[in-house]
């Protein structure tokens with residue numbers, strides 16, 4: 001399954017570490033966002049810039065990748081539908097195990113959770129996807145106390161503080177109200 005392309009933007013070569021535990025390397029890179037990064041209501045636009053600051057550290061079993069990624073997400077407020085455009089920073093840490101370290105394990109199934117190096121290459125994409133999904137709110141809001149839309153006319157309440165409608169009162173009830181007031185006064 002050595003299908004990683006060493007020139008792909010989210011693939012890192014760890015050979016420089018020489019598999020010597022303790023050797024490490026700092027990597028900063030910018031890569032275009034892959035498609036479908038994010039969740040339904042907030043996504044990183046495909047091809048937009050993602051900035052990574054990473055540390056690759058060789059350990060006994062493999063290579064530990066620690067770092068942050070910064071991206072811009074776009075979506076809309078779950079309450080008022082206003083566009084949201086904001087920076088996010090996600091952090092991650094993942095151990096990529098050397099692929100030849102697992103021949104004694106009974107399961108070769110790919111649903112195994114362990115991340116692996118392939119030809120000493122690290123694929124950042126699954127890591128990035130998980131971190132971004134975890135970092136995003138399921139109900140994004142333009143601001144934490146967004147009042148949403150007026151249920152009657154749909155106006156955006158942030159734009160119109162104090163927005164109200166005349167209470168819709170049935171004229172027959174209004175007449176009754178008046179009557180009872182008159183009675184009270186007698």
Ligand SMILES: [Zn+2]
Pocket residue numbers: 077078079080081082141142143146147148
């Ligand atoms: Zn809003």
Ligand SMILES: [Zn+2]
Pocket residue numbers: 150151152153154155163164165
């Ligand atoms: Zn209204």
